[in-house]
Amino acid sequence: MFSFLVNNNNKGKRNNGQDPFSSEEVQTKSATLRGISSNMWWDKVRAGLSQRFNFEGIVSAVTVVARDRRLAVPHIAVPDIRWVDWGELKRRGVQGVVFDKDNTLTCPYSLAVWTPLVESLEQCRSVFGGNVVIFSNSAGLDQYDVGGVKKPAGTAEDIEKYFGCPSSVLVMVGDRHFTDIVYGNRNGFLTILTEPFSLAQEPFIVRQVRKLEKSLVNNWYQKGCRPTNHSLLSEAKKCVKDPAL
Numbered sequence: 001m002f003s004f005l006v007n008n009n010n011k012g013k014r015n016n017g018q019d020p021f022s023s024e025e026v027q028t029k030s031a032t033l034r035g036i037s038s039n040m041w042w043d044k045v046r047a048g049l050s051q052r053f054n055f056e057g058i059v060s061a062v063t064v065v066a067r068d069r070r071l072a073v074p075h076i077a078v079p080d081i082r083w084v085d086w087g088e089l090k091r092r093g094v095q096g097v098v099f100d101k102d103n104t105l106t107c108p109y110s111l112a113v114w115t116p117l118v119e120s121l122e123q124c125r126s127v128f129g130g131n132v133v134i135f136s137n138s139a140g141l142d143q144y145d146v147g148g149v150k151k152p153a154g155t156a157e158d159i160e161k162y163f164g165c166p167s168s169v170l171v172m173v174g175d176r177h178f179t180d181i182v183y184g185n186r187n188g189f190l191t192i193l194t195e196p197f198s199l200a201q202e203p204f205i206v207r208q209v210r211k212l213e214k215s216l217v218n219n220w221y222q223k224g225c226r227p228t229n230h231s232l233l234s235e236a237k238k239c240v241k242d243p244a245l
């Protein structure tokens with residue numbers, strides 16, 4: 001079964017054995033936390049913005065990337081998770097997988113896995129068993145998770161505790177350079193970038209930031225910027241497959 005690691009640096013909360021896409025738990029948390037928010041106007045504005053736009057995450061990412069651009073470059077890029085050979089990844093040393101949710105597994109704000117990805121996700125779960133979690137920034141929304149941090153902020157400490165192994169043998173899979181990939185690279189994961197599959201439901205500002213991220217990273221790559229070193233990189237490159245074959 002999945003575990004839904006709501007965010008790191010937040011005491012490693014998770015709902016072992018429960019379906020992460022069940023809205024029940026989220027609604028319960030939301031109801032419990034409703035009304036706790038501060039009266040300060042900035043908290044309210046920030047909460048409203050956070051629901052649609054990870055402003056703090058972008059600021060954090062820009063700060064990190066300004067020091068080392070390589071952190072925004074994924075080790076591997078694929079159209080979507082169907083291109084990943086999960087069994088081969090396991091045979092070559094990977095011990096677990098951390099997924100982003102929106103536009104990696106589900107349409108934005110949806111709780112259901114995008115249908116074409118269901119089979120690949122099931123394969124991943126059958127290969128890695130309980131060592132598959134979802135680490136979603138929407139869990140860092142104030143109404144769900146007061147004080148939680150969002151990618152790329154935070155460390156991998158709670159994730160490593162959960163898996164019982166170092167992040168160097170874990171894969172971070174996500175669709176955003178400045179959140180998922182920066183978080184994964186700066187914490188020692190092998191990083192896999194997927195293409196988003198539903199831009200229509202994304203807020204305008206998120207689409208613009210996504211375009212900017214992609215354009216910047218492509219430009220850096222063309223100028224010779226390459227991903228950070230990773231001990232599993234050469235092995236993992238052999239784990240990309242064409243799902244049509």
Ligand SMILES: [Mg+2]
Nearest residue numbers: 100102103175
């Ligand atoms: Mg995403």
